[in-house]
Amino acid sequence: xxxxxxxxxxxxxxxxDAPERRRIPVLLRHAWYGLNQAFRRxxxxxxxxxxxxxxxxxxxxHSVASLTQRKVADLMSSDPxxxxxxxxxxxxxxxxxxxxxxxxxxxxxxxxxxxxxxTYSKAREIAVILQREALRALPPEEQDRFMEQLAAVAExxxxxxxxxxxxxxxxxxxxxxx
Numbered sequence: 001x002x003x004x005x006x007x008x009x010x011x012x013x014x015x016x017d018a019p020e021r022r023r024i025p026v027l028l029r030h031a032w033y034g035l036n037q038a039f040r041r042x043x044x045x046x047x048x049x050x051x052x053x054x055x056x057x058x059x060x061x062h063s064v065a066s067l068t069q070r071k072v073a074d075l076m077s078s079d080p081x082x083x084x085x086x087x088x089x090x091x092x093x094x095x096x097x098x099x100x101x102x103x104x105x106x107x108x109x110x111x112x113x114x115x116x117x118x119t120y121s122k123a124r125e126i127a128v129i130l131q132r133e134a135l136r137a138l139p140p141e142e143q144d145r146f147m148e149q150l151a152a153v154a155e156x157x158x159x160x161x162x163x164x165x166x167x168x169x170x171x172x173x174x175x176x177x178x
Contacts (some may be wrong), residue, residue: 024153035134042126047093048119051078051086053127056095056120059112066109068101077158095119 014021039050048056058075059067067075073083087110090096095116101107112120135143 066111069108
């Protein structure tokens with residue numbers, strides 16, 4: 001991040017978006033980009049991408065026999081179209097199977113296949129090691145608290161996005177009504 005950041009004592013005196021302050025978007029982007037690149041490089045030999053791993057993990061960690069494509073997208077905090085393209089590639093690799101939902105013919109059920117489970121298992125070992133490495137930046141007694149705080153920030157961002165989407169929709173309706 002290059003530049004020196006101000007001390008904690010001065011921080012409350014500056015606007016939240018002052019260049020000298022640490023800012024959530026920049027820090028999250030740096031953390032995510034670094035983590036994603038490290039993971040991408042470490043799992044490349046498995047022929048899996050970080051996004052594909054996330055799909056595999058999502059399917060593996062949810063105890064139901066299958067999830068809908070939309071539910072996978074929601075659980076991943078991803079766009080349904082992006083997930084649909086991912087799943088198509090993963091189906092061609094023999095990792096997942098997409099079936100029409102018996103209750104809703106427009107929906108697709110996603111099943112994790114044995115080859116997908118095997119790929120997930122190998123990549124998971126690498127993911128666990130990488131997470132441990134990243135968390136070593138913090139003292140062991142602070143790691144769980146950090147994860148709780150990060151989850152709280154993620155939830156606040158998710159709620160802000162939901163509120164923002166509703167506000168945008170409402171303003172569009174108002175414009176169209178006039």
